[in-house]
Amino acid sequence: MSDTPKELRYAKSHEWLRDEGDGTATIGISEHAQELLGDLVFVDLPEVGTKVEAGGDCAVVESVKAASDVYSPVTGEVIEVNESLDDAPETINEDAFGNGWMFKVKLDDATELDSLLDADAYDALVAEEDH
Amino acid sequence: MEKQTVLYETHKSMGGKMVPFGGWDMPLHYGSQLEEHHQVRRDAGMFDVSHMTVVDLKGPQAKPYLRYLLANDVDKLKTVGKALYSCMLNEQGGVVDDLIVYYLNDDWFRMVVNAGTTEKDLAWLEKQATDFDLTITPRRDLAMIAVQGPNARTKALSRVSEKLQKAGAELKPFNAVMDGDWFLARTGYTGEDGFEIMLPGDQAESFWQSLTDAGVVPCGLGARDTLRLEAGMNLYGADMDDETSPLESGLGWTIAWEPEDRDFIGRSVLQAQRKDPEKQRFIGLVLTGRGVLRNHLKLFDGDEPVGEITSGGFAPTLERSIAFARVKPGTGEACEVEIRGKRVSAQVVKPPFVRHGKSQLS
Numbered sequence: 001m002s003d004t005p006k007e008l009r010y011a012k013s014h015e016w017l018r019d020e021g022d023g024t025a026t027i028g029i030s031e032h033a034q035e036l037l038g039d040l041v042f043v044d045l046p047e048v049g050t051k052v053e054a055g056g057d058c059a060v061v062e063s064v065k066a067a068s069d070v071y072s073p074v075t076g077e078v079i080e081v082n083e084s085l086d087d088a089p090e091t092i093n094e095d096a097f098g099n100g101w102m103f104k105v106k107l108d109d110a111t112e113l114d115s116l117l118d119a120d121a122y123d124a125l126v127a128e129e130d131h
Numbered sequence: 132m133e134k135q136t137v138l139y140e141t142h143k144s145m146g147g148k149m150v151p152f153g154g155w156d157m158p159l160h161y162g163s164q165l166e167e168h169h170q171v172r173r174d175a176g177m178f179d180v181s182h183m184t185v186v187d188l189k190g191p192q193a194k195p196y197l198r199y200l201l202a203n204d205v206d207k208l209k210t211v212g213k214a215l216y217s218c219m220l221n222e223q224g225g226v227v228d229d230l231i232v233y234y235l236n237d238d239w240f241r242m243v244v245n246a247g248t249t250e251k252d253l254a255w256l257e258k259q260a261t262d263f264d265l266t267i268t269p270r271r272d273l274a275m276i277a278v279q280g281p282n283a284r285t286k287a288l289s290r291v292s293e294k295l296q297k298a299g300a301e302l303k304p305f306n307a308v309m310d311g312d313w314f315l316a317r318t319g320y321t322g323e324d325g326f327e328i329m330l331p332g333d334q335a336e337s338f339w340q341s342l343t344d345a346g347v348v349p350c351g352l353g354a355r356d357t358l359r360l361e362a363g364m365n366l367y368g369a370d371m372d373d374e375t376s377p378l379e380s381g382l383g384w385t386i387a388w389e390p391e392d393r394d395f396i397g398r399s400v401l402q403a404q405r406k407d408p409e410k411q412r413f414i415g416l417v418l419t420g421r422g423v424l425r426n427h428l429k430l431f432d433g434d435e436p437v438g439e440i441t442s443g444g445f446a447p448t449l450e451r452s453i454a455f456a457r458v459k460p461g462t463g464e465a466c467e468v469e470i471r472g473k474r475v476s477a478q479v480v481k482p483p484f485v486r487h488g489k490s491q492l493s
């Protein structure tokens with residue numbers, strides 16, 4: 001059994017997205033991604049007002065090991081960022097799908113969500129990458 | 132296929148995340164690299180360092196051979212078990228490897244070399260030995276475990292033979308004592324007190340278990356790297372290599388210039404470099420802005436490029452990022468680091484950054 005939340009959507013690059021139902025979405029990195037990265041020590045978030053594109057890099061997470069880009073799963077404008085991560089990047093390790101959220105986007109085109117993976121498809125992707 | 136130490140299955144069973152390193156499959160961490168780092172700074176942790184190679188040098192000319200081979204001088208070693216850190220140089224003054232050498236008696240020295248350089252080192256040792264009467268024996272039968280931290284000695288001593296317990300309690304830093312094939316050295320790569328212990332490979336698993344029972348926590352290569360960086364200790368392959376000399380790598384203190392008539396490999400090149408004011412400097416850096424310093428990031432003073440980071444990372448004890456860097460002479464007390472196209476300010480400091488659990492930054 002997987003703990004991957006069913007209500008979220010996923011990108012192949014290991015971000016998750018929650019459709020807030022009001023034309024906005026909340027975005028973070030998956031449990032699998034945080035596990036691969038190890039202890040996070042620095043998060044560089046986009047500025048509010050930044051235009052992001054689906055598949056474009058828009059944030060950076062750095063672990064003790066290495067830096068890694070975070071890609072926006074959708075196109076739109078950043079309307080809020082999780083500033084508490086500045087002082088507590090480890091929140092992502094502790095609660096990747098919850099308090100470890102990274103930024104919120106106002107969607108340009110809600111139909112983009114249809115191209116993202118559901119939990120089962122994402123689990124299958126992770127299982128495949130492990131082999 | 133990577134090589135495995137005798138503790139490979141033990142690491143896996145304890146949750147070690149195994150990664151390739153220097154030709155070996157080694158544990159990166161057992162859950163949290165940060166917690167392992169703090170464990171060593173505050174209590175006691177242990178590392179499997181069996182991937183490193185113990186080499187015994189035996190024979191009537193072992194000493195003159197080492198005095199020619201190494202930039203530091205084994206003639207400084209006067210008492211049994213005394214250790215010396217040295218670079219082994221090529222003819223161009225580049226570093227073939229950095230190592231620890233122990234004096235065991237006039238006909239017997241023991242050195243410990245890096246894992247990734249072992250084959251190169253052994254070929255170099257043999258090549259230089261043609262005119263000397265000695266035998267060079269890699270001790271693949273031995274495992275090695277480093278136990279490090281303020282409580283490491285007490286905990287480790289409770290788990291060794293009575294003879295080692297007694298002698299180990301009296302042991303001064305940078306000295307070692309033997310009991311059969313067991314070898315206990317008060318050395319390490321973390322900036323904390325502790326031991327590096329060599330022992331027969333077939334006893335490694337039970338000793339590792341016994342240390343676990345004594346409250347020593349397994350730590351991986353990840354913590355080993357952040358600990359050595361904080362402690363101001365160089366990493367071979369990053370901070371120095373075949374192309375860079377000890378003088379360009381902050382290791383001038385390991386070169387024994389006296390006596391002047393001791394010829395050692397690389398000496399003439401180093402002597403010329405020593406007088407060269409244009410030779411690059413090796414410094415410590417602390418990031419004052421936000422981000423993490425990484426290997427190979429470029430340094431600037433205004434628009435002028437002044438150098439490059441050789442190894443860097445996040446320092447868990449300081450909760451800031453630190454690095455070693457090689458810079459042009461005349462670089463001041465501050466500079467800027469280019470991180471993903473942005474300039475971030477950094478301060479020049481003298482390593483070590485952390486010693487015995489305490490920050491050395493003012």
